[in-house]
Amino acid sequence: MSKWIAALTAALLISGICTGCSHKKAGDDSAQSGTTVANGATSACSKEKGEHKAVHGGSLNAIMTCENGHAEVKLDGDKLQLWFVGGGPNTDKSVRVPDKSISVQIKTGNSAKQLVLSPKPLELAGEKVGDCSYFEGTALWLKNLAKFTAEGQITFRDKKMPLRIEYPKGYDPD
DSSP: OHHHHHHHHHHHHHHOOOOOOSOOOTTOOOTTSOEEOTTSOEEOOOGGGOOOOOTTSSEEEEESEEEEEEEEEEEETTEEEEEEEOSTTOTTSBOOBOOSOEEEEEEETTEEEEEEEEEOOOGGGTOBTTBBSEEEEEOGGGTTOOOEEEEEEEEETTEEEEEEEEETTOBOOO
């Protein structure tokens, strides 16, 4: 019974309860303005490309383009959580990457600090280090951050790609 509950929990984590991703303010139909959804999640993906969902309640950051895939980021106290998810409307599907760690430079105002994110495999989904969709990193200086930009590089869909995170609004180069 407990294995069944654990499998169900993993399935719910992977598919999640979705939040809005079009980037507009309440009462504004513009695709370029900001959206904050009920749980505080935000995104920068334009409405014209379809409704994108931040499954884990974080912010969606396009990897190259929204159709290619996303890095969903959530800051929880001194912990930065990052999930790699699909492109277009498939943000409820995890995408595994082969990286054994991800180093990002986090910029806030005039300062920049390095943070290394470690893989946290979803074992019930068959993930392992080197084949993982979820990463996290901790640092005391993250604790009271309200806004930041981060840059790094990842291997996504078998290609080296730049990773850009804009938190909390999300990133969409399209």
